[in-house]
Amino acid sequence: MNSTNGKSDKPVITAKIDGFFLQFYNIAVFIARFFREAFRPPIEWGEFVRQCYQVGYKSLALVTVTGFITGVVFTEQSRPTLSEFGVTAWLPSLVAIAVVRALAPLIAALICAGKVGSSIGAELGSMKVTEQIDAMEVSAINPFRYLVVTRVIAMTVCLPLLMFYNALIGCLGSYFDVHAHEQTSLVSFFDNAFAQITFLDYTTALTKAILYGFTIGIVSCYQGFNASQGTTGVGKAANVSVIVSMFLIFIEEVIIVHVFNSIR
């Protein structure tokens, strides 16, 4: 008799390569299921709001600190080069462009991948190995809709907000540094900073943040939802969630930059 899980079948290439492609297929099926379930009522508003609180509000402190430090450090590092050419007045717009176009989406995403992605991977992984997900199934509850859809949407909604907040704090950090050296007013700094930012820059940043949020949500939910091998599996799910999310974020960064630069 043939087994249903195909373990007895001979590999097409090698077991490892087959497994690699099978993983891609499984993730594609997982994403397809997300889109199928996401638009079907009833929506789990309570869990969605709870997840927004976990993803957004609980990441604020970390996003504030890293955003502020990024602004200060980037300004400090750029000043010597700009002052060689006598153009330190460009500092606000240089910082704003760097923060909005590249740093804020990337920093917010990496923080969320590390903090929230690992937590989702571990939480769902632990629910999987302790049969809590099966318990939902047998109680006629759709665990995918309750656990996965709410978390992925919360990540996709909250990351852009965190990204814009991070950009704002980054610019504020830069302002404090500029103000300490050049006595610029806050209004004048922000006038200068945002004069060079175009609608396309905001669109690029928003696109990145939405895509990064979705990626972190899907990857960490997939890892948690498919965890096995007890507590080892929970640790692995958390770890792999972070690594794969970060890897995909950098790949997406390269692709998005190329696409939007070709439009610019």
Add this chain to the structure above:
Amino acid sequence: MKTNGHQIDMNETVISIRNLYKSFGEKHVLQGIDLDLHKGENVVVLGRSGTGKSVLIKIIIGLLKPDAGTVNVLGEEVDQLKDAALRALRLKVGFSFQSSALYDSMTVGENLAFPLKRNNREMTKDQIRKTIDIVLDAIGLPETINQMPSELSGGQKKRIGIGRTLILRPEIMLYDEPTAGLDPITSMELNKLIVAVQERFNTSSIIITHDLTCAKEVGDRIAVMDEGKFIRHGSFEEVFSEKDGLIKSFYDYNFIQ
């Protein structure tokens, strides 16, 4: 037919399993299982660990798909059902996990309210609270409503796990190793609870266990499983009248006189 104070209707079959096979890779877990559960009956599936008992009830509830054979529950072929129909069927079948599988981020009350709210969205808070109180009372743990699962003992967790399935008023109960990991006194209390649930909620049950005391206390009929097959059927006395091989070792190990 009347057993242990409850009525069994031998003309009505609520679960019918025919020629069931299931393998995981090279490991053939179930090898041609046939089983009927009649309305109001408690059938105990007895066997050593790893003989496929848990796989059997996971197939009945649709958590696993069989390789071959049919599983008919309340007139529905489980492996042929679409998602919505399977969920509708699961409302009528309660499943008590070996590990209890309580949601550890929720209190006992929230654990019980969770399936109720999601399957009865029109219920008011008062109705939900009242139903929870009734179930907690039935399982003898009304004081635990605000406790977290981590604050409960193993026996209390098992009871709450049973309560969580009872809250949906199932017609069939599936118990996976209800007394595993419990001391003899708590096991005895749990056996009494299974019988009480059967009488109060008029359920039919399949109880998976390797505990002979549990089998004797709660089972109207025993089916002994070994290497993916049933090797003996009948009442406790019939099954253990001839103690050969596996049956004898089971009997001796459990010290039943």
